[in-house]
Amino acid sequence: MTTPTAPQSLSSIMDGNSFQARDLDTLPAAERELITRRMAALGPSYRLFYKAPVHAERAEGCYLYSPDGTRYLDAYNNVASVGHANPAVVAAVASQMSRLNTHTRYLQDGIVDYSERLLATLPAHLDTAMFTNSGSEANDLAIRVARLWTGGEGVVVTAEAYHGTTELLSRVSPAISGGFPDDPTVRVIPAPDTYRVDTEDMGAWFAARVREAFEDLQAHGITPAAFLADSIFSSDGIFPDPAGFLHPAIEVCREFGALFISDEVQPGFGRTGDTFWGFERHGIDADLVSMGKPMGNGIPVAALVGRSEILGRFGKEVPYFNTFGGNSVSIAAAAAVLTFMQDTDLRSSVASVGADLKAAISGLTADLPWVGDVRGRGLYIGVEVVRDRDTREPDSVRALELVNAMRERHVLISVAGPGNNVLKVRPPLVFGGAEVALFAERFQDALMAVERR
Numbered sequence: 001m002t003t004p005t006a007p008q009s010l011s012s013i014m015d016g017n018s019f020q021a022r023d024l025d026t027l028p029a030a031e032r033e034l035i036t037r038r039m040a041a042l043g044p045s046y047r048l049f050y051k052a053p054v055h056a057e058r059a060e061g062c063y064l065y066s067p068d069g070t071r072y073l074d075a076y077n078n079v080a081s082v083g084h085a086n087p088a089v090v091a092a093v094a095s096q097m098s099r100l101n102t103h104t105r106y107l108q109d110g111i112v113d114y115s116e117r118l119l120a121t122l123p124a125h126l127d128t129a130m131f132t133n134s135g136s137e138a139n140d141l142a143i144r145v146a147r148l149w150t151g152g153e154g155v156v157v158t159a160e161a162y163h164g165t166t167e168l169l170s171r172v173s174p175a176i177s178g179g180f181p182d183d184p185t186v187r188v189i190p191a192p193d194t195y196r197v198d199t200e201d202m203g204a205w206f207a208a209r210v211r212e213a214f215e216d217l218q219a220h221g222i223t224p225a226a227f228l229a230d231s232i233f234s235s236d237g238i239f240p241d242p243a244g245f246l247h248p249a250i251e252v253c254r255e256f257g258a259l260f261i262s263d264e265v266q267p268g269f270g271r272t273g274d275t276f277w278g279f280e281r282h283g284i285d286a287d288l289v290s291m292g293k294p295m296g297n298g299i300p301v302a303a304l305v306g307r308s309e310i311l312g313r314f315g316k317e318v319p320y321f322n323t324f325g326g327n328s329v330s331i332a333a334a335a336a337v338l339t340f341m342q343d344t345d346l347r348s349s350v351a352s353v354g355a356d357l358k359a360a361i362s363g364l365t366a367d368l369p370w371v372g373d374v375r376g377r378g379l380y381i382g383v384e385v386v387r388d389r390d391t392r393e394p395d396s397v398r399a400l401e402l403v404n405a406m407r408e409r410h411v412l413i414s415v416a417g418p419g420n421n422v423l424k425v426r427p428p429l430v431f432g433g434a435e436v437a438l439f440a441e442r443f444q445d446a447l448m449a450v451e452r453r
């Protein structure tokens, strides 16, 4: 058996809150043995969360359970959007799986019905859907489509963006791109960091960065193809506000003939509580919309939506088939998720529960000199842990202590941002009042424990 080794290259999104092999000896024998076998079989790409990894055996609603029955409040899950083991989704998947699961080259009702319902949630000009298995595949397709449509190659992204895992996407995902050479067709701009950037007008400031990037591409003979952004800037550190600040940047994008690809893998499906799609909060139009994670509540299903002339041209010129993309079972899961969201008016609940959660976090941290900012929208909240409020210097050590103190108190959160110092609180969308109360109780206790250190 080989000896587990710590990951060599540090990536904010992968290593911000990862278990380190040096802590193996602190764990109970059963976990130690499973982790050792896991590292030997899977290798170092597979990072676990937390100083003491959580052993998950089953889950229900907003809670995970370990084999010994310990219950964890899941406040870090953008996949189990309508709750772990949601009975309606489980029933839809089981029923479809027992009848038919096949690909899109056979005529089926499900994919057509679901596409029509999905498109009805989007502005009318976004009238065509293509299905994939992951957000990465949707973004990869989006960039191929944008490059074909514009005849250009240049792509602009933010400094700590994460858009996926293919080779193409690792070149536009600075949060994780270790090991790949810089791509001459990609420009990286600073995030719209409302906590640290000194500007009265974030919209104008950010649009100026997009303009500089497109101008620089042109100066190097590269035609702009796309501005690719997640409108909540999750891996950059969570910057949703002020709503509307993306508007001038998208005008600049159009001026340069580039497409705006809205990556909705994080903010989509009602996460912000304001609108069903993140880009709508900014009062902007997207040319292409990629979506994934919460779409199937754990069943792999993702999509790229766009205008028919853009996706139509790609469809005619580039043969594209995706064996599992849009399969019968994935579509059944996605349809059940959408039905649940619409029948329960989940977005409204996200707005009110999210406001309560943010108010609770703000109240508990208001007097702590090492918490500089609490921000977020709906059920996506970021808490800046800093060395002091004047310098605003990130304090990742304390942030991780807090994440692990919460884990010890059986509440799951993590960190985001280039400094690994922004607590990321992003629970399933079915989080309710009882969960907010439990979170607040444990958070207060964890804050006190970390304050005392």
Ligand code: PMP
Binding pocket: 133, 134, 135, 136, 137, 139, 162, 163, 164, 165, 230, 234, 263, 265, 266, 292, 293
């Ligand atoms: N875009 C964003 C904004 C993401 O957060 C992620 C996943 N973390 C992806 C794309 C990639 O999605 P997937 O892991 O399903 O390929």
